[in-house]
Amino acid sequence: MLVAWQDSLFEAHRLKVFIFRLDLIDPHLGGNKYFKLLYNLEEAKQAGKKTLLTFGGAYSNHLRATAAAGQVFDFQTVGVVRGRELAEKPLNSVLDFCVQAGMKLHFVERQAYRQKKQEDWIANLKKEVAEQWGQSFSDFFLLPEGGSNAAALKGCAQIPNLIKEKLQADFQITAPDFILTPVGTAGTAAGLFVGKEPQTKIIGVSALKGGAFLYQDARQLLEAFEKKYATFQFEEASFERDFSLWLDYHFGGYAQKKPALMQFIAKMETQMGLSLEPTYSGKLFFAFYDQIVGGQNPFPRHSTIVLLHTGGLWEKK
Structure with a gap:
């Protein structure tokens, strides 16, 4: 699961670079989603909930993983999908997988989707879902977009020890001196921060354009974790010192592809036999390599660096 990344560039800078292959855990439940769902599913079972309801876009790794988890662990699942217009179009490979795994898809307008954290909107959503599929879907366990909540942090906090x-x-x-991870909702990065060793710094590479807000999202997740579990004390000084985000490697925005990124991914496949998807892990690996080859290398000599491969390797149409 942990492999060395050998490159003359790293040797020149006296860096020890490793890849932690979370993508190898399971073809459907692997990657960081395994850790983010682990304690959420446990809490849902303990609460006696039979349905998981969550949110995502048309190519959401989280929706796909939740659908797979529901099939394996005997939950009904509902995916609230951003973009009502998608209901009239053929399903892409991700949404088709969700349906085949038993997930009910509920498409909403993009503007309405932005209200997904508001209690009154959730209450109305609950009624709509129950009317569409029956009362058994009304008593659901709510998972936030990307699965990022305090329980997700608890799961991801295990990764540094592994x-x-x-x-x-x-x-x-x-x-390690550094752990690098892709970032979409900041849940994985915040969980890594919870579980890291004192000498380890966490760097997240945003898959989103304009991702500066992710710093505040990470803070809020860490504060929620502290409040819920009381096993962690959030300290702003430590956060500012040991948690950082690279915001300039989004390639135009979420799920956007550019030739330079795709060429790099193809090179990794050819030279290392390592498959990367372009939405998350591809951007992370590109960013890391670019930081060093571009001359701005932020890593001290003799650093040990671990990059997370967070999965997501399925065909997208």
Whole structure:
């Protein structure tokens, strides 16, 4: 699951670079979604909920993973999809998978979708879902967009320790100096911050254009985690020192592809046999390599760096 990334560029800067292959956990439930769903599913079971309701766009990794989890762990699932116009079009490969796995898709207008955190809108949504598919869908366990909440952080907080164990066992390295992850809703990055070693810094690469708001989202998630579990104390000084985001590698916005990105992904496939998708992990790996080859290398010599491959490797149409 942990592999070394050998490159003469890294050797020149005396960097030890590794890839943590979360994509290998499971073809449908793998990647960071496994960790984000782990304790959410546990809480849903404990609460006696039979239905999971969550949100996402047309190519949402989270919707796909939730649908797969519902099929495996015997939950009904409802996916609230951004874009009512999509209801009149053929389903893409992600949404088709969701339907085949048993998920009910509820398409909403894009403007209405922005209200997904408002209690009155959720109450109306609950009524709409119950009217469309029956009363059994009205008593649902609510998962936020991307699955990012305090329970998701609890799951993702396990990842740094898994990395540490593999580094020690396979490479005799005590802990990484940096862990890099793609960022969409900041849940994974915030969870890594919770579970990291004191000497480790977390760097997130935003898949979104204009992602500066993700700093505040991460803070709010960490504060919610502190309030819910009382096993973590949020400190602003530590957050500012050890948590950072790279905001300039979105390639035009979420799910946008540019030739430079696709050429880099193809190069990784050819040279390393490593498959990357362009929405999240592809941008992360490109950003990391570009930071070093571009001359601005932010990593001190002799740093140990781990990049998360967060999965998402399925065909998109």
